[in-house]
Amino acid sequence: MAIHSQARTVAPQVRYEYDMFGWSAGELVARRDEFLESETDHDLIISDCEHALDRPFIFEVASSGYGPADVNAILECFLLHTRVLVDFLIKEPKGDDVSAKHYFEDEEEWTQLKCPEHLDYQRLNKTLAHLTYKRSEYGPHNLWNITQIRREVESIWKSFWDKLPSERREWFESYLDPGERQLLCH
Numbered sequence: 001m002a003i004h005s006q007a008r009t010v011a012p013q014v015r016y017e018y019d020m021f022g023w024s025a026g027e028l029v030a031r032r033d034e035f036l037e038s039e040t041d042h043d044l045i046i047s048d049c050e051h052a053l054d055r056p057f058i059f060e061v062a063s064s065g066y067g068p069a070d071v072n073a074i075l076e077c078f079l080l081h082t083r084v085l086v087d088f089l090i091k092e093p094k095g096d097d098v099s100a101k102h103y104f105e106d107e108e109e110w111t112q113l114k115c116p117e118h119l120d121y122q123r124l125n126k127t128l129a130h131l132t133y134k135r136s137e138y139g140p141h142n143l144w145n146i147t148q149i150r151r152e153v154e155s156i157w158k159s160f161w162d163k164l165p166s167e168r169r170e171w172f173e174s175y176l177d178p179g180e181r182q183l184l185c186h
Contacts, residue, residue: 003168004102011171014098017084018157024078025150031071078146079128082119082153089156090115100160103168110163116152118145 090113093099101107115121126134161169 007102008171010098015172017081021081021085024074025146027074028078028146079124082149083124085153086115089160103164113156116149118148118152
């Protein structure tokens, strides 16, 4: 099968998803100290098992309504873009869904990988973007490991990027100017 006819057209939108995923994860990690000093730090768990920025950062799911509104908004942004990227990189496309395999001459060049280990995909679907009764089962003690999810999704993205022919990488030029891109791409 040939490359999807619209793959080049939507590539910048795919890049947008990746940029926003990176921005929101970075924003959550960068605000860690601010969160710890706030009076709502009971919604937050920081593990000192690792050092500096690489230590696990776990925060309650925002769509359940826990924590401060600004943190919820950033976390929902992170989870939404995580879901979009996982769908793009891993899930079998349905209908007009865009898939990583649409960027290869032979779709078998991009094999379906496993969902990130630290991402409960069913929970993500049940707690984000629409109301479900299942959402009430996820209370303040069901936490998201932002650092692990970020590492795992970035690793899958890197596999995709490394397999992508160099001339197709150019299709994924960021919608951002170089200064803004520098802020998002750590």
